[in-house]
Amino acid sequence: MIVADRKPFAEIMSMVEKYSKILVVGCGSCVTICMAGGEEEVKILASQLRIAFRKQGKNIEVQEAMALRQCDDEYMDDPVLIEKVRWADVVISMACGVGVQHATTFFNRIIEERPTRVVPALNTTFMGANLGAGEWEERCLGCGDCVLEKTGGICPITRCAKSLLNGPCGGSSNGICEVSKNTECAWHLIVERLNVLGELDRIKQVEPYKDWRPSHSGGMRKRVREDMRI
Amino acid sequence: MEEKVRSVLVAGAGVAGIHAALNLANLGFKVYLLDKEAAIGGKMSQLYRTAEDNFALGAITPIILEASNNPNIQIMPLTQIEAVNGEPGAFTVSLKKAPRYVDIVKCVTCSLCWRACPVKVPSEFNYGLGTRNAIYMPYGGAAPNKPSIDPETCLNLNGKEKCTKCADVCPSNAINFNDKETMLELKVGALILTPGIEPFKDAPEVKAFGYGKMANVLDNFQMDRLVSIYGPTAGELKRPSDGKIAKKIAFIQCVGSRKPEEKKSGAQNLKYCSSICCMHAIRSSLTIKGRDESNDISIFHNDIMAIAKTNEDIYSEARQKAVQFIRSQVTSVSEVPDTKDVLIHYLSEDGKEADETFDLVVLSLGLVPSKEGIRLMKTLGIKLNAEQFPELPEYSRMALPGVAIAGSFRALADSPEAVADAQAAVMEVVELLASVPDVLPSTSLPPETDVAGGEPRVGVYICDCGGIIPKVIDTDALLKFSGRLEGVVDTLKLAYACQADGMQQMKSSIQSHDVNRVVFVGCSYRSFLPKLQNLIREAGLNKFLVEMVNARELGAWVHINEKEQANERVRAELKGVVAKAKGLKPLPVSIRDVTQKGLVVGGGVAGMVAALSIASQGIPVDIIEKTDKLGGNANRLSLSYPDSLKKMIKENPRINVLYNAELKELRGRVGRFTARVQTPEGGSTGEYGAIVVAAGGKEYRPNEYLYGSDKNVITQLELEELIKKGGPELKRINSAAVIHCVGSRNNERPYCSRLCCTQAVRNSLKLKEINPKVQIYHLHRDIRTYFLNDILYQNAQKEGVSFIRYDENRGLDVSQKGGLTIRLNDSQTQKEVELKADLLILNAAVLPGEDNKTLSRLLGIPLDKWGFFQEESYMTFSPVVMSKKGISICGLAHGPKTMDESVSQARAAAAEALSVLSKEKLTRQAVHAEVNPGKCIACLTCVRLCPYGVPFINEDRVAQILPFECRGCGICVSGCPNDAIELKSFTDDDVVPQIEAMFV
């Protein structure tokens, strides 16, 4: 799941303060689950905006809307939503970076009479797991070449600050990473897990340097399933 | 023969009695709940914290309110049983009702009377600390929420003066000095007596320790009131002599109890242990330490009865917080003349004499059956044992056919056990009256008006409360104001809305003006809302189409000098409430079909008892037993009870036992569960309405003290088997040693296994019977023979069984050189002792069953940290109730307990199951949360936030909340990130207009 965090209000405010008709659009998938961009957060941001503008004595209008996924055309192609977008001077997207970009492209394609300005309300932070209500942790970096089979199901690329492939560095002590006392050393976990799995000897195999081309280092990635495109 | 009736009289409305009443009402019985006091609640309402450390009054208030508002329960305060005639199913009970001198129909609980009363006497509610008036309520929230006059102290009634001060100020003419004692008769099918206990103040030792003579010697009940932040000193430990804050406090345990000696004449000390005082003292100590760590607390004690599963943790917490535990014998208590400090003289365990002075000394008094209870026993001809507790058949609460006894009057125990006991009594009564048809009157209510789609027509009804409210709030102006609010079609002012006239006026006005939403301005939400809901239902409206403004407690009484603002405030709240009322939607009765079949997991004694109880109501039951026979651990005991249960199970056509069976999967919720069970014959799937978990426990297999390598080292349960077989080898044993707490009360398993002390003492007496010459040594840390078991312990001592407390820091050493040799340090003599024994018996710990982990996951119910099932202890008292509705728990699966306790809790668990199984449909009409499946994205937030585990992801992959399980807090609603959950009657469409209208 994509995890995001809301931007500081001042930053959002600076993006929209010159407009008088503002539409806040939430996204009903990942960012709803991570409590950053669902309907509740849309309403709260809208309320904050109304309070802030009224405090400044400005008469602005804020409307609210939701899309199930801002990264899919079909979910955005909703007459009520499009009507609101037409009305707005600026659209605040409470989706991840994917949604914001997709919304910009989509609305500008559908609404031809004038350009649509979409601004982000969230910072997209990581791909991670929900550890319980209100807690998320990064689990995958999207390196494009998964090594989890070798590492007992614990990703050293993501969970080691240095993305080391051949055991821990000197900064690991008592299972904790020197970068933060709240972070467990990924290699400590890997060794423990391999031990449980009876595969501890696997750490003796020296991993060659990683090919980072399938990762973002090779530029923007694209995937095609030919059989589905026909 | 008289016709049998499906009604039960419960005498004694403490926590046990109230629970019994609620259980019975829920099972379709008419209940009369009697108490000789003017208010219900018993000792629990006076207690500061419960056994589970909840705030006791807070915990009991909801059930008091529930009982007060239950249409099947008639509360009869100030009432006592005079005589009982007839037979089970058709008793005639003669009752005596003492005068209250206050007409509770007319009284509006305005508090003027007691403020006017000139009398001030010590308050019984505070055990003599603090004062009350002659007309009084024991505490603010007492139920019935009306005062009563104590004729002994009232100047008018005791004839001292012609005082009428209370009557003069009463706005509703409710005081009646001529009220008389009345006699009445009731027809009931059965009786449950829960008359409770009281502290024993007449014991010679209590008097010898200065109780009643020395100002700073209090009893543990008084101390509890002193510790209570709601007590007479608001929790400040002001000592009685001079009001100085006590910093150095001593508790003396077992004062006037656990004393085997008998005197020729006069009051005796008690022989037995009162079970609950150790934990009470420890809990009070922790509260006092929690307020100020520098408070110095000493507990002078003998054995510490930390017998419930969480107690040992609390005991060690107290030790960590530097509560001084002094194992000793207090020999005298005296007062220091100038300071009124209290000097304690004692012999410590090693025999040394010592003195210490304290600011305040608390005597933990023994507990005895209440006088009212003993009177009742005499009235009914129920035999009492030597200790004045009722004599009952084994494993039963039924003292006479149709008359059950339960609660602390039957056996001294913590509140959870007392409640389970009451539920067990309920179950036995229900079994007895199984064939009596349901006679609860079907209420003839008019059909509910359909308000959907129609315009809101709001009626605003304003109560003057006999002139109390208009003193501050201008109700005439308010009436005009309300008439101008949008949507309001009817307004009416009433003198007393709560009285019959007022109620009738409102009802006809609602009907004649086609009112479809009601707003009431008057008194407290908490006291009046249920009555108002009933009224509007009678007027043909859904109960939830009503809102209130409190202009009395939250108006006229608290803003006397700010009339203008107070009026403005009530107007604002009224605007808000009218706006909310306009949008209110009716809340329908939710209905869920019940599969009227029970599932019992585990075929031990607890499981068999639960199955038989459920089947007694004509409901089929499946038992899943993992072995090839019923009986469980009990098969190893020398008891005939398990065999008689097996026979009854075999003969009962409604009970089907699946042997060698294992639960593989459970789906569904309360009322409709689907269980997949694996047996050697294959898999099968069954539908059940409720489940009782009686999965049992097991005995620890020691790896200490040569167990397993020397055949003369056996466990207590193995000794039971030898006794059961009556083997000749026992005759040849000349010396035996018992080591207590093997595998429990240690770091790995800090809990006490509870049953082993008594079992060991009982078995020692049997060994003495088999061979009177046998020498037996008990090597222990505490002997926890709680309640009457303590007499067995005393008997064993008389029979020459030796009890040696060993120094646990040095431990025990068992070796085999020339026969079994045990070396230890005697903590009394402080000397090393070496013992030889032919037989070494280990009191091995009670362990949770090995399937508990799997079962916990399959059933979706939690385990505690030791692996036993964790009951829902928060705000419930019953140890059998689980957080997941439809599942109850009993026996060793829940924790160590005796056979009698297991049986009692098995019946209680069956009673819980029957509260579902006895109904074709579950119905509920209450505020609950509801998921909008169209908006739910199954993010699991509600599942994770709910304090009771109610929301679940259903087969359509969206969250669902069953109204029967939801308790209406709304925590999931405020947590839902997609606004997909609403709390009925408190939705955004209700609350936002209410907020906004207040500022228009």
Added chain:
Amino acid sequence: MNQFEPEIVAFCCHYCALAAADTAGKMGIQFAPNVRVIRVLCTGKVEILHLMKALEAGADGVVVVGCKFGECYFKDGNYRAQKRVQRAQSLIEEAGLEKGRLRFDFVPGPGGKKFAEIMNTMTQQVRALGPNPLKQKQ
């Protein structure tokens, strides 16, 4: 000019706060008449949005009154309410309002005096902040 009389919305839980309000009433403990009570079953239900809506509507302050910690009728609703009020405070602060306009407090059922104190404290606190600026600029 008279002193400023703030209008305060009080979300009160049914089980403790309203019991305490009843106790205050029965004991005749006087307190500031500036609050407008909204009954909730548990403060754990009080939504951030409702706190903000009250300020938007023109309330000078909002107080949420729940059970004493450890005594919530619904286990932990009051802890949640406290955290939620803290979050709402930072949200309104970001938007330019003083966080003192929101407050969480707790009271046990028999705590009539404490209930009155909470109402007085909140009234003073908001009186010191002055009127809700949104109201003036409407």
